[in-house]
Every structure is written in C-alpha cells, then in structure tokens.
Amino acid sequence: MIILNGGSSSGKSGIVRCLQAVLPSPWLAFGCDSFVDALPARMRASDEGIMFAADGTVGVGAEFRELEAAWTEGVVAMARAGARVVVDDVFLGGSASQRRWQKALGGLEALWVGVRCESAVAAGRELARGDRVQGMAALQADVVHKGVRYDLEVDTTHTESLVCARTIAARVC
16 A cells, blocks of 8 residues: 555646556555545534534544444555555555554555645645645645654655655555
C-alpha cells in the first residue's frame, strides 16, 4: 500500500493518477473524497456525519467514524488479498489519523507519503476547483501533517504531479 496524506487541494489526486500511469503493475486508487461521496446525503450535513463549515473547518461525528473504520478495513482487506492499493487521505486528526490506519494495517507494509503544498498555492487551487469550501486548503495545509511520520515527502508547490509520482514510484519499484 501507498498512503498519501495532505491537505485539501495539495495535489494528492493528481499524484495518484500519475502513479497509476507510471507504476508497472496496476494499482487501485481509493480516496477520502470517494468515501465522503459514498455517504448518504443526510450524513453530509449532520453532526453524526461530516460537516463543512463556512470558514473551511471540517467536523466529523460518531456515525462517520464508524463507517470510516469499516471503509479503512475494507481497503486494507483488498491489499491483504493481493491488490496493490494507493490511498489519498486527509489526516484531519494528524497523528491520530495515522494511528487508525496503522491499527487497520496490522503489520501490513505501507509507504507513508506526505504531500505538502504552501497554503497560498493550495488556496488558489481550491478557488479554481470551485467544489470546495474556501478556506479549507489553508486550514489543512499544515495541521494534517502534525505528528505524522512519513517514509517520503513531496511538495507540489512548485513540482508537478508527475515528478512527485516518479519520486514515489522509485521507492516502490
């Protein structure tokens, strides 16, 4: 498994697409955005689900955490079954989020990759995307990395996704 962690609009999804193109074997991609999109609509604006505040803060409730744990276990199960898996996540809880993945992995090997991007650049990408609450990228740029230990870090501020993907792929192959 490869687990990418970075704030909103840091470039994780672009790196994942490039990884799938440059790695010699097929890799399945799973991202936290897909997980959130899979939630029932009622959970996308609920204290028990996930809340996106006007200032860009994100809050999650107990039901969200239960489903997230099941999703994580399912992704890890695919890797245990032999699939190569790359995950695109946002560790809102910093090191606590990493510990949840480590617990689910239960010793399964993973390459931990930090995806950094200067908050001003991520905020510009966020604005251009038009599908995010403004302010989320700036708020998450540093907090998602707090206490997280990586095998490798890449910075998309001035480096293209393909270059970052090749750097990651060199550690996998």
